[in-house]
Amino acid sequence: MAIITTTKRTERLRRTTPPTCKYWLAGRCNRNPCGFSHSLPTSPSNVYYNANTTYKYSKKPDSSVEKIASSSAKKAINCTPKAFKKPENCALKAVECRPEAISVGLASSSAKKAINCAPKALKKPENCAPKAVECRPEAEAISVEKPTKCEEKAVLIEKTADVEDVATVAKASVDKSRSICKSWMTDNCVDGDLCQNLHSWFYGDGFSTLAKLHEHNKEITGIALPAGSNKLISGSTDGTVRAWDCNTGRCVNMIHLNSPVTSLISEGPWIFAGVKNAVKAWNIQTGADVTLDGPKGQVLSLNVGNDILLAGAEDGVIYAWRCSFESPFKTVATLSGHSKPVVCLAIGCHKMLYSGSMDHSIKVWDLDTLQCTMTLNGHTDVVTSLICWDNYLLSGSSDCTVNVWVCTEEGTLEVTYTHTHENAVLGLYGMTDVEAKSILFCSCKDNSVRMYELPTFLERGRLFTRQEVRSFQIGPSGLFFTGDGTGLLNVWKWLEEAKVPT
Numbered sequence: 001m002a003i004i005t006t007t008k009r010t011e012r013l014r015r016t017t018p019p020t021c022k023y024w025l026a027g028r029c030n031r032n033p034c035g036f037s038h039s040l041p042t043s044p045s046n047v048y049y050n051a052n053t054t055y056k057y058s059k060k061p062d063s064s065v066e067k068i069a070s071s072s073a074k075k076a077i078n079c080t081p082k083a084f085k086k087p088e089n090c091a092l093k094a095v096e097c098r099p100e101a102i103s104v105g106l107a108s109s110s111a112k113k114a115i116n117c118a119p120k121a122l123k124k125p126e127n128c129a130p131k132a133v134e135c136r137p138e139a140e141a142i143s144v145e146k147p148t149k150c151e152e153k154a155v156l157i158e159k160t161a162d163v164e165d166v167a168t169v170a171k172a173s174v175d176k177s178r179s180i181c182k183s184w185m186t187d188n189c190v191d192g193d194l195c196q197n198l199h200s201w202f203y204g205d206g207f208s209t210l211a212k213l214h215e216h217n218k219e220i221t222g223i224a225l226p227a228g229s230n231k232l233i234s235g236s237t238d239g240t241v242r243a244w245d246c247n248t249g250r251c252v253n254m255i256h257l258n259s260p261v262t263s264l265i266s267e268g269p270w271i272f273a274g275v276k277n278a279v280k281a282w283n284i285q286t287g288a289d290v291t292l293d294g295p296k297g298q299v300l301s302l303n304v305g306n307d308i309l310l311a312g313a314e315d316g317v318i319y320a321w322r323c324s325f326e327s328p329f330k331t332v333a334t335l336s337g338h339s340k341p342v343v344c345l346a347i348g349c350h351k352m353l354y355s356g357s358m359d360h361s362i363k364v365w366d367l368d369t370l371q372c373t374m375t376l377n378g379h380t381d382v383v384t385s386l387i388c389w390d391n392y393l394l395s396g397s398s399d400c401t402v403n404v405w406v407c408t409e410e411g412t413l414e415v416t417y418t419h420t421h422e423n424a425v426l427g428l429y430g431m432t433d434v435e436a437k438s439i440l441f442c443s444c445k446d447n448s449v450r451m452y453e454l455p456t457f458l459e460r461g462r463l464f465t466r467q468e469v470r471s472f473q474i475g476p477s478g479l480f481f482t483g484d485g486t487g488l489l490n491v492w493k494w495l496e497e498a499k500v501p502t
Contacts, residue, residue, distance in 0.1 A: 027196040180448075180464040204451060204461015206433060206495055210479075213244055213489040215251045220483025222264025222302075223473035226271055226284050232481070234471075234489055235264035235273050241280075249491070255282075260298070263311075264471075267304040267323075274299025279311050279319075281329070292329055294319050297341070301355075305347035306367040308332065312342025318355060320370060333370045337363050346386035346393070354393060356383030362395055364413070378403045378415050385428040389438065389454065392416075396425035402442060419457050422446070429472035430454075431480060434494045443469040449482065463492075 021036035023029035029038070181197035183189035189199070201209065218238035225232060231252070232244040237260035243253035263274035269285040279292040279299055297314025304310065309321045309329065318335035340358035348354060352373075353365040362376040362383055381399035388394075393405040393413060402425055404417040423445035433439050438454040441463075449463040463469070467485025474480050478494035 027194070185466065198464070201465070202461060202463045207461070207492055208495055209490060210493050211249050211491040213249055213251070213491065214487060215242055215254075216240065216483075216487030216489070218260075218487055219467070219485040220471050220487060220489055221260075221262050222273070223471045223481050223483055223489065224264055224266035224271060225473060225475060226266040227268050229269075229284050231284070232473075232475075232489075233264065233266065233271055234483060235261035236483075236487060237261065238487065241271075241273055244489075262298050262300050263302045265302045265304070267309075270323075272302050272304075272309065274302050274311060279309070288328070290329060292319075292321060294331060294334075300341055300343055301345045303345040303347055303353075305353060306351050308367065310335075310345055310353065312345050312355060314341045316340055316342060316357065316359070318342055318345070318353075318365075335365060335370060335372070337372050337375075343382060343384055344386045346388050348388040348393060349391070354386050354388070356386050356395060358382045360397075362386065362393075374412060376405065376413055378405070381424075384424070384426050387428045387430050387440075389430055389440070394428055394430075394440070396428045396442065398424040398445075400424055402428065417457075419452075421450075426468055427470060427472065429474075431474045434478055434496060441472060443472070447484075463490075465490075 018036050021029050021034055021038055023031075024034065024036070024038045179197050180201070181189050181191075181195050181199055183191075184195070184197070184199045189195055213234075216234065216236040216238050218236050220234055220236050222235040223232065224234075230246045232246055233241065234244065235241045239257050239260055241255045241257065241261060241264070242251050244250065245252050257273070257275055257280065259275035261273050261275060265272050269283050271282045271284065273280040274295075276298050277293065277295055279295065279302070281290040281292060282288065292309075292311075295311055295313035295315070296317070299311045299313050301312035302310065304323070307323050309323055311319045313319060316336070316338040318338075320331070320333045320335065321329040322332045323329060335355075338355065338357040338359055338361065342355050342357050344356040346354045347367075351367040353367050355363045355365065357363075360377070360379050360381060360383065362378070363372050364374045364376070365372050376395075379395065379397040379399050379401065381397050383395055383397050385396040386393065391407065395403045395405065397403075400421045400423060402419040402421070403415045404419075405413040406416040408414055421442070421444055425442060425444060427441075427443040429441040429443075431439055431441075439460060440452045440454050440457075442450040442452065444450060445468065447465050447468055449465075449469050451460040451462065452458065453460050463482065465482070465484040465486075465488070469482050469484050471483035472481065478496075480492050480494075482490045482492065484490075
C-alpha cells in the first residue's frame with residue numbers, strides 16, 4: 001500500500017489558499033482575522049482538486065507536481081456559478097423616441113431569452129487519479145494512494161454542495177444589492193466597496209444619467225416639451241414654472257404663480273398648468289396668457305383629447321374646454337361622477353377618456369358625448385395613475401398593485417393580470433428603448449422607479465431618488481426626464497450600445 005508523503009511546500013500552499021468565507025459573501029463576517037478567504041473562488045488553468053483543498057500555483061510548479069496535476073488540470077471545471085455571467089446579445093440599436101410613443105408594441109420574445117442561472121453540478125474528472133512519479137533531487141518524492149470509488153463519490157458530493165452553497169449566498173447578495181445604500185446617500189457609508197447595497201443612483205444596462213437640473217425647492221409635478229421649442233418646461237409646488245435651455249441646461253425663464261402647481265402638460269404651442277381654482281395657459285408662439293376659471297379646489301390632473309382640454313379637480317369633477325383657433329377655449333361640459341378628487345386622466349383609443357380618483361374607482365367616458373359609459377372597481381385604495389398601452393389599460397394604485405385591463409367581447413373591461421409591489425404605486429409612464437422594446441416606468445413610494453419590459457414585467461433596472469418621483473416626460477433621441485420631491489429634475493438617455501463592465 002502506497003504511503004502519502006507531503007512536502008513542506010504543499011503544506012504552505014494549503015495554508016495560503018483556504019476556502020471562501022460564506023459569511024463574508026453574505027456581508028456578515030465579523031472575524032478579524034478570519035480563517036477563510038475573503039474573495040470569490042476562481043478557476044485557474046493549473047488546479048488540482050483533492051478532497052476540499054484547492055492548490056493554486058502562482059509560479060511554474062516543479063516537474064514532480066506538474067506531472068500529477070497535468071491530467072486533471074486539462075479537465076478542471078469552472079466552479080463559478082452561471083448567475084454571474086453577463087447575458088449575450090446586449091447590443092442596442094438607436095431609434096428616435098418621440099413623446100407620442102407611449103403606446104408601444106409587444107416584446108413577446110423577452111421570456112424566451114431568460115437565462116438559467118442555476119450552477120451546473122460538477123462532473124467527475126476523468127483520468128485524474130494521481131500517479132507516483134519520480135521527483136527531482138531538491139524535492140521529496142510524493143506517492144499518493146489511489147482513492148476508492150466510494151471516497152471519490154464522497155468528495156464529489158461534498159464539493160458540489162460547497163459550490164451550490166456559494167451560489168446561493170452570492171445570489172442572495174445580488175438580490176440584496178438592488179437597494180440603494182441609505183448611508184451612501186448621506187455620504188456616511190463606511191463599508192466602501194464591501195457594502196452590500198448600491199452606491200449609485202440607478203442600476204441596469206442600456207441607459208445613463210446626463211444632467212441634474214436643480215432650481216426648484218419643492219416637488220416637481222409636471223414636465224413638458226412644447227412643440228417647436230428648444231425649451232424644457234417644469235412646474236412645481238413651490239409656485240413656479242421654469243423654462244430650461246435644452247442646449248445648456250440652464251434656467252432661462254421663471255414665472256411666479258400665487259398657488260402651487262399640481263399638474264403641467266403641453267399641447268402644440270400651448271402650456272397648461274393646474275393651480276388652485278384655475279388652469280393657467282401660455283402660448284409660446286404668440287405670447288398669449290390665459291386663465292381658465294371654473295374648477296373648485298386644486299387642479300390635480302390635465303390631459304388633452306379630441307381637441308378638448310380636460311382638468312381633474314379636487315372637487316371630484318372633470319372640467320372640459322373646447323380648443324379652436326377662432327375661440328381658443330370654450331367651456332363645453334363638466335363631467336361629474338367621482339365622489340372624491342380626480343387624481344389622473346388618460347386618453348385611450350376609440351376616443352375614450354379614463355379617470356382615476358381617490359374614491360378607488362376608474363371611470364370610462366366617451367369623448368364624443370362626454371358621458372360616463374362604465375365604472376371599474378379593481379383597486380382598494382387611491383388610483384394614482386393611468387396609462388394606455390396598445391389595447392390595454394394599465395392602472396397603478398396606493399394599494400401596491402398595477403392592474404392590466406383588457407376589453408372583453410361584451411365590451412367591458414376586466415383585469416387580466418395584476419403585478420404586486422412592496423410599496424404604493426405613485427405613477428406609471430411608458431416609452432420604448434433603442435431596441436423598440438416596450439418599457440414601463442413604475443414610480444413607487446420607496447423613492448425608486450422600477451423599469452419593466454412589457455408584456456412580461458421582467459425588471460430591466462431601477463432609478464433611485466432622495467424623494468418620490470411624481471413627474472416624467474419623454475424627449476427626442478432617447479431622452480427622458482424625471483422630477484422628484486426635492487425639486488431635482490434628472491435628464492436620462494438610452495444608450496446606443498449596452499455598457500460592458502471592465
